[in-house]
Amino acid sequence: MSFQPIKFYQTGTHTVGNRLLAPEDRSVQANMRRTNSLNSGHRACQGCGEALGARYAIDAAMHATNNRLIAANATGCLEVFSTPYPETSWQIPWIHSLFGNAAAVATGIAAALKVKGRSDVRVIAQGGDGGTTDIGFGCLSGMFERNDDVLYLCYDNEAYMNTGVQRSSATPPAARTATTPAVGDAPGNVFGQGKDMPAIAIAHGIPYVATATVSELRDLEAKVRRAMEFRGARYIHIFVPCPLGWGHESSDTIRIARLAKETGLFPVFEAEHGEVVNVSRIRRRAPVEEYLKPQRRFAHLFNPAPRIEVIAAIQAIADRNIRKYGLLEAAS
Ligand SMILES: Cc1ncc(C[n+]2csc(CCOP(=O)(O)OP(=O)(O)O)c2C)c(N)n1
Numbered sequence: 577m578s579f580q581p582i583k584f585y586q587t588g589t590h591t592v593g594n595r596l597l598a599p600e601d602r603s604v605q606a607n608m609r610r611t612n613s614l615n616s617g618h619r620a621c622q623g624c625g626e627a628l629g630a631r632y633a634i635d636a637a638m639h640a641t642n643n644r645l646i647a648a649n650a651t652g653c654l655e656v657f658s659t660p661y662p663e664t665s666w667q668i669p670w671i672h673s674l675f676g677n678a679a680a681v682a683t684g685i686a687a688a689l690k691v692k693g694r695s696d697v698r699v700i701a702q703g704g705d706g707g708t709t710d711i712g713f714g715c716l717s718g719m720f721e722r723n724d725d726v727l728y729l730c731y732d733n734e735a736y737m738n739t740g741v742q743r744s745s746a747t748p749p750a751a752r753t754a755t756t757p758a759v760g761d762a763p764g765n766v767f768g769q770g771k772d773m774p775a776i777a778i779a780h781g782i783p784y785v786a787t788a789t790v791s792e793l794r795d796l797e798a799k800v801r802r803a804m805e806f807r808g809a810r811y812i813h814i815f816v817p818c819p820l821g822w823g824h825e826s827s828d829t830i831r832i833a834r835l836a837k838e839t840g841l842f843p844v845f846e847a848e849h850g851e852v853v854n855v856s857r858i859r860r861r862a863p864v865e866e867y868l869k870p871q872r873r874f875a876h877l878f879n880p881a882p883r884i885e886v887i888a889a890i891q892a893i894a895d896r897n898i899r900k901y902g903l904l905e906a907a908s
C-alpha cells in the first residue's frame with residue numbers, strides 16, 4: 577500500500593477526527609490533559625476569532641513547554657474580555673502590559689529568566705493588530721533586532737476592536753470602520769496603505785515567522801509547536817475574524833477565515849531565518865466576492881450597485897499574493 581501523508585485539514589474534523597494519527601501527533605485540544613489556558617467564562621462576543629485563536633495557540637505553547645510559560649498581553653479585546661479585574665480566565669502566569677509595549681515587557685521577563693538561569697521557562701507576548709502594527713511596532717522591531725527569546729503572537733482582526741472598530745494599519749482597503757466610513761467617492765479604507773507585518777518580521781531575519789488562521793487550527797497548533805523549537809525572536813500572525821467589527825454572522829467565523837485563505841487575500845506560510853520555507857496552498861480557489869459579500873464592512877461594494885472597479889482592485893491584491901507565494905502550485 578502506498579504511503580499518503582495526512583494533511584492537517586483532514587484531522588480534527590468530525591468525519592476524520594484524530595484517529596488516523598499516532599497519539600503524539602494528535603491535536604492538543606483533543607488531549608484530555610490540555611491546559612484550558614484561556615478558560616470558559618470570559619466575555620468575548622459569540623464567534624470571536626481572537627478567543628478561539630488564543631485558546632489554541634496558548635494551549636499548544638503550554639504543551640510544547642511542559643506548562644512552563646509566561647505571557648505578556650497588550651491592551652485590547654483579548655486582555656479586556658479575559659481579565660476584567662479582579663477576575664481572569666487565564667490559567668497561566670499572565671501580565672497585562674500597556675497597549676504598546678507587550679514586546680518590551682516580554683523581553684524584560686526573558687532577560688530576568690536568563691539571569692536566573694531558568695531556560696526551562698518560555699515567554700510569549702501577544703496582542704491585537706493595533707497593538708502590534710501601530711503603537712507596539714517600535715518595541716516589536718527592537719525585540720526582533722535584538723533576537724530576544726520571545727514568541728510574539730499577533731491576533732489580526734484588522735482594526736481596533738476593543739475601542740469601537742477604528743482603522744489600524746492592518747485594516748484592508750475599502751473596509752468600513754468607525755474612522756473610515758462608507759461615504760464619499762472612495763468609501764471605506766484607502767488603497768495603497770497599511771503594513772505587511774509578516775513580511776516586515778521576515779525582513780528582520782529572525783529565526784521563525786509564520787501566518788495562520790482559525791480555519792486551520794491544527795496548522796496553528798503545529799506552528800506554535802515549531803516556534804517553540806527555536807530560541808530567539810519568533811512571530812506568528814494569526815487571522816482572527818471579528819463578527820462584531822466585520823459585521824458577519826457569529827456562526828461564520830471559520831468560513832470567513834477559510835475564504836480569506838482560499839481567495840489568496842491572506843497567504844498562509846512559514847519562514848525561517850529570513851526565507852519562506854513552507855506555503856499552505858489554496859485547495860479551492862474562490863473569487864474575492866465570496867469573501868467580501870457576507871461582511872457588512874464591505875456592504876457598500878455591493879449596494880446599491882456593485883462597485884466593479886473596487887472589487888477588481890481587491891481581486892488584484894489576492895492575485896498578487898497568489899503569484900508572490902506560489903499559492904496555487906502543486907505541492908512538491
Ligand atoms: C497609549 C494608549 N492609547 C490608546 C489606548 C486605548 N486602546 C486600548 S485597546 C485599543 C485598541 C486595541 O486594538 P487592537 O490592538 O487591534 O486589539 P483588538 O481590540 O482589536 O483585539 C486602544 C486604542 C490605550 N490603552 N493606550
Ligand code: SF4
Pocket residue numbers: 619620621622623624625626627653654657733737738817818819820821
Ligand atoms: S469585538 Fe471582535 S475581537 Fe472583540 S471580543 Fe468581540 S468578536 Fe472578539
